Amino acid sequence: MVLRVRRLRCATLACFALIVIAGFPSTPVHAGAGPDTLADSTWVDRWKLDNGLDVTVRHVPGCNAVAVVVAYRIGRNQDPRGREGLADVLSDLIFTAPAGDVPERTRLQINDLRPLGWNVQVTPRFTLFSEVASVTQFPGVLRQAATRMRGVTVTDSTLARSLRTVVREQSERYVGSPEKTLQNQMREIAAGVTDEDLIRRVSGRALRELNAREVRDRLRLLYVPANAVLALAGNLDGVELHSLVRNLFGDIPGGTTLVEPPPPSLAAGQRAIRRAGLDHSVGGVGIIAPALTDTLHPNFYLNAQVIGRLCSEIWGPAPPPLSVRFRYPVFADPDLVQFFPPIAVGETDADQVGVAFQDAMEKMAITVIQMKTFDEVRENNQWLFGGTMPAPLLERVRAYSGNLHTLGSTLAVRAMWGSDEFWARYLARFVKPNVMGGGRWTDYFQLPNHMVRLLVTPAPR
Numbered sequence: 241m242v243l244r245v246r247r248l249r250c251a252t253l254a255c256f257a258l259i260v261i262a263g264f265p266s267t268p269v270h271a272g273a274g275p276d277t278l279a280d281s282t283w284v285d286r287w288k289l290d291n292g293l294d295v296t297v298r299h300v301p302g303c304n305a306v307a308v309v310v311a312y313r314i315g316r317n318q319d320p321r322g323r324e325g326l327a328d329v330l331s332d333l334i335f336t337a338p339a340g341d342v343p344e345r346t347r348l349q350i351n352d353l354r355p356l357g358w359n360v361q362v363t364p365r366f367t368l369f370s371e372v373a374s375v376t377q378f379p380g381v382l383r384q385a386a387t388r389m390r391g392v393t394v395t396d397s398t399l400a401r402s403l404r405t406v407v408r409e410q411s412e413r414y415v416g417s418p419e420k421t422l423q424n425q426m427r428e429i430a431a432g433v434t435d436e437d438l439i440r441r442v443s444g445r446a447l448r449e450l451n452a453r454e455v456r457d458r459l460r461l462l463y464v465p466a467n468a469v470l471a472l473a474g475n476l477d478g479v480e481l482h483s484l485v486r487n488l489f490g491d492i493p494g495g496t497t498l499v500e501p502p503p504p505s506l507a508a509g510q511r512a513i514r515r516a517g518l519d520h521s522v523g524g525v526g527i528i529a530p531a532l533t534d535t536l537h538p539n540f541y542l543n544a545q546v547i548g549r550l551c552s553e554i555w556g557p558a559p560p561p562l563s564v565r566f567r568y569p570v571f572a573d574p575d576l577v578q579f580f581p582p583i584a585v586g587e588t589d590a591d592q593v594g595v596a597f598q599d600a601m602e603k604m605a606i607t608v609i610q611m612k613t614f615d616e617v618r619e620n621n622q623w624l625f626g627g628t629m630p631a632p633l634l635e636r637v638r639a640y641s642g643n644l645h646t647l648g649s650t651l652a653v654r655a656m657w658g659s660d661e662f663w664a665r666y667l668a669r670f671v672k673p674n675v676m677g678g679g680r681w682t683d684y685f686q687l688p689n690h691m692v693r694l695l696v697t698p699a700p701r
Contacts, residue, residue, distance in 0.1 A: 275299070278628050280628040280634055281634075282301070282628075282634070283298070283299045284296075284626070285297045285299075286660060287482065289485070289489060289490050290490065291465040291466065291489070291491075291492055291494030292464075292465050292466030292468075292494040292495075293469075293489055293494070294468070294655050295485055296471050296651050296655040297472045297473070297481060298472075298648075298651055299474075299477070300473065300474055300475060300634070300637055300638060300644070300647075301475070301477065302475070303638045303644065304374070304475065304638065305356050305374055305375065305378075306372070306373050306374075306378040306472060306474035306475060306476065306644075307370055307372050307373075307472070307474055307647065307648030308370065308371050308372075308378070308472060309469075309470070309471040309473070309649055309652040310385050310389065310469070310470055311366050311369070311468065311653060311655075311656055312368075312462070312463055312467050313467045313656055314327060314330075314366065314367055314462050314463065314467060314498065315327055315363050315364045315367060316362060316363070317364045317365060317501060317504065318462070323446055323450070324437070324440060324441050324447075325406055325444070325446055326447065326450070326458070327362050327367060328409065328410070329402050329455070330463065331360050331367045331369070332360065332402040332405050332406060333398060333399070333455065334392055334459070334463060335350075335360050335369050335388070336350075336401075336402070337402075338398075339384075339387045339390065339391065339392040339393065340390060341387070342387045344398065354371050354372060356374065357370075357372040359649070361572070364431075364503065364573070365500070365656075366656055368649060368652060369388075370645055370649055372474075372644060372648075375474075379484070382485075383488055385470070386489050386492070389489065389492055391459065394455050394456050395452060399455060403444065403450070406447070407442075407443075407444035410444070411442050414428075414438050414441065415442055417561055418518055418561045418562070418696050419522075419561055419563060421513070421515065422523070422578075422694055422696060423524070423567070425694060426576065426692050427576050427692075429511050429692050429694060430508070430509060430528060430576060431504045432507065461495070462495075462498060464492075465492050465494045465495065466494045466498075467498045469652045469653075469655045469656050471648050471649070471651040471655065472648070473651055474644055503575070506575055506576065506692075508528070508688055508690065508692060509692055510594075510692070510695075511694055511695075512590040512696075513695070513696055513697070514697050514698070515696050515698065515699060516699040517699075518561075518696065518697070521584075521585075521587045521588070521695060521698065522562055522583055523583045523590070523593035523694060523695040524579065524580050525578070525579045525580075525581065525594055525691055526577065526691070526692035527576070527578075527579070527684075527685055527692075528576060529575050531575075532570075532574040532657065533658075538666055538667075538669035539669065539670075539681075540681065541570060542614065542618065542670060543681045544577045545621065546609065546613055546614065547566075547601075547685060548565070548579065549613070549617075550600075550604055550607065550609070551566055551581070551597075551600050552566055554600045555581055555582050555600065556582075564580065566578065566579050566580070570624065571624065571649070576692070581600060583596065583695070587697070588695070588697055589695070590693045593693045593694065593695050594688070594691050594693045601682065601685060604682075605682075622667060622670060622671055625654070625667040625670055626654065626663045626664065
């Protein structure tokens with residue numbers, strides 16, 4: 241079946257690009273210039289140590305904790321051919337293996353050590369470690385983060401444990417819950433990963449010959465301050481941060497800065513897979529985004545958020561096993577926007593997932609979109625790009641460690657992907673986008689060469 245493409249009527253959707261808002265106040269910050277107070281009462285600072293470690297901070301007055309985040313510019317894109325999954329193994333070792341006077345820890349133990357939360361995240365472009373500490377715990381947690389950056393002890397036993405962890409997580413990522421399958425395999429389809437490649441990852445075959453010496457060499461080469469960002473977010477009142485960070489991290493050998501390889505190009509594609517234990521078919525559509533560095537990306541992100549909101553309204557709540565109708569975690573994977581439309585009972589054609597998405601787009605063509613919708617998206621999302629936080633979010637960050645963790649992680653990734661000047665320009669475009677034709681994005685979201693379609697169907701009983 242040929243996927244339908246139709247140029248939508250632009251009269252009502254023109255506001256996707258034509259509305260010009262006066263914008264919200266933003267405060268560009270400059271590395272090394274000292275703290276800069278924003279209109280939401282938080283202050284930001286960013287500087288670089290002599291060894292290359294990039295440090296970025298957001299102080300939240302009245303917060304009850306501090307998120308300590310260390311991120312490296314190394315992800316799955318750097319895995320050598322035949323060593324797929326290596327970045328995941330290294331991340332587990334960095335976070336759990338013994339380091340200096342810091343003992344080995346299991347993930348179950350970390351739950352007790354960091355009851356406010358922790359995370360290990362590996363993406364195509366970066367690896368991120370985060371621990372949320374109480375204000376009193378913060379200095380000790382920061383010291384441990386520095387100790388781990390100096391190097392962990394890799395033995396045959398610690399490597400074997402990490403290999404078991406990674407093989408289990410790879411299986412959960414690609415053949416676990418239907419929702420995880422949709423979210424993760426959709427991107428792999430776009431990157432040209434074959435079913436055989438996925439089987440190698442899930443089975444762990446690509447890592448069977450991995451040895452402790454190879455791991456130690458790669459850790460020493462890549463996971464160094466010159467390739468790292470330290471982000472701190474939370475209550476930093478009264479802390480002399482420059483001195484504290486310099487004393488803990490400043491004498492760690494900087495290493496060599498990694499030149500990030502060109503990311504694999506994403507391309508349209510489709511796949512239908514079967515899953516045992518599933519009662520009904522579920523599907524997803526991925527829209528390949530412009531590059532984050534494209535000057536059009538801020539407007540694309542704005543439109544994606546509005547389209548996602550309207551799709552969720554048209555489709556209604558996501559039925560189990562799905563939890564959402566739309567996701568665009570721009571600081572985890574800026575290259576792919578994901579939608580999860582309703583799927584007809586018994587559907588087996590992945591092409592129909594795209595048709596269901598386009599049906600929603602056609603309904604939007606006769607929907608009047610209020611200007612306040614765009615206002616809300618700008619106001620609620622500008623903090624991602626260095627702007628102020630809306631008051632409700634600020635209160636959640638103060639009260640809930642999960643929100644604080646998100647703030648710290650976003651701070652780290654933003655520093656990895658651009659200078660303060662870059663993000664100031666991005667933010668200015670986001671809150672005050674250029675005028676452009678309404679058909680630009682409605683056409684963009686419908687073109688088959690921008691679509692990745694994935695259908696997961698029940699396996700025969």
